[in-house]
Amino acid sequence: LAALFEKERPRLEPLGVSAEATSRLIAFLEKLKAWNAHTNLISFTDDEELFWSHAVDSLMVLSLAGAAASARAIDVGTGGGFPGMPIALARPDWRVTLLDSVGKKVDFLRAAASELGAANVDALSGRAEELARLPEHRASYDLAFCRAVGNFSVVLELTLPFLKTGGALLAHRGEDGPDEAGAAASALTLLGGAFRNNFSYRLPHRDKTRHILRVEKTAPTPDAYPRRAGMPAKRPL
Numbered sequence: 001l002a003a004l005f006e007k008e009r010p011r012l013e014p015l016g017v018s019a020e021a022t023s024r025l026i027a028f029l030e031k032l033k034a035w036n037a038h039t040n041l042i043s044f045t046d047d048e049e050l051f052w053s054h055a056v057d058s059l060m061v062l063s064l065a066g067a068a069a070s071a072r073a074i075d076v077g078t079g080g081g082f083p084g085m086p087i088a089l090a091r092p093d094w095r096v097t098l099l100d101s102v103g104k105k106v107d108f109l110r111a112a113a114s115e116l117g118a119a120n121v122d123a124l125s126g127r128a129e130e131l132a133r134l135p136e137h138r139a140s141y142d143l144a145f146c147r148a149v150g151n152f153s154v155v156l157e158l159t160l161p162f163l164k165t166g167g168a169l170l171a172h173r174g175e176d177g178p179d180e181a182g183a184a185a186s187a188l189t190l191l192g193g194a195f196r197n198n199f200s201y202r203l204p205h206r207d208k209t210r211h212i213l214r215v216e217k218t219a220p221t222p223d224a225y226p227r228r229a230g231m232p233a234k235r236p237l
């Protein structure tokens with residue numbers, strides 16, 4: 001892993017990933033591999049895959065996020081910590097909440113954050129549908145991230161309630177990303193969001209184009225959303 005990071009330095013530097021952040025990120029990925037050997041956190045294949053599809057893919061968010069200092073951010077359905085943990089390590093000035101409904105994943109993230117001394121990370125277990133109704137979380141974040149959690153309107157319902165008006169969702173999507181933004185037009189209006197732009201990229205040795213969609217929170221989300229746990233995925237808006 002360290003060799004891969006060294007070799008790909010020119011790709012990481014423009015994203016603002018410091019040498020210090022890089023060494024913490026390597027330490028995080030090594031911990032993830034070690035835990036994953038006994039607790040199922042991610043489907044791990046090899047270091048190349050971990051580097052490109054998890055670390056670098058996560059960090060691509062930084063190409064859209066601008067330099068906004070001291071943002072409060074939430075990663076909804078973070079799993080083994082993606083994209084939230086690499087972002088948090090690269091941006092120690094942001095406060096990043098990593099949310100997942102699976103307790104053992106959150107236990108790992110909490111332990112890893114503490115061992116790495118990542119004081120800007122909070123790991124939280126629970127369902128987005130429930131957390132987004134609590135006053136300390138609702139309309140409280142400047143940024144939301146979400147990767148591989150469901151179809152785009154599910155992602156919108158699970159993330160937009162967390163954002164302050166003026167905040168932004170930076171959502172990883174696969175090759176159909178731009179079409180999904182169009183198809184979710186009515187969900188966007190309903191939830192108080194507006195599609196702003198799309199960042200497209202490719203990762204080496206992978207043939208499919210990836211996208212990060214930026215959605216701005218333009219109005220408060222009505223109280224009816226998110227619907228009760230399970231409903232967003234069962235009956236997407």
Ligand code: SAH
Pocket residue numbers: 076077078079080081082083099100101102105126127128129146147148149158
């Ligand atoms: N974002 C990670 C993990 C994707 S797998 C990555 O890209 O690698 C989807 C994750 O979302 C799982 O860990 C699952 O537990 C979590 N999840 C799904 N629905 C959720 C919900 N409603 N609230 C919180 N977490 C959820």
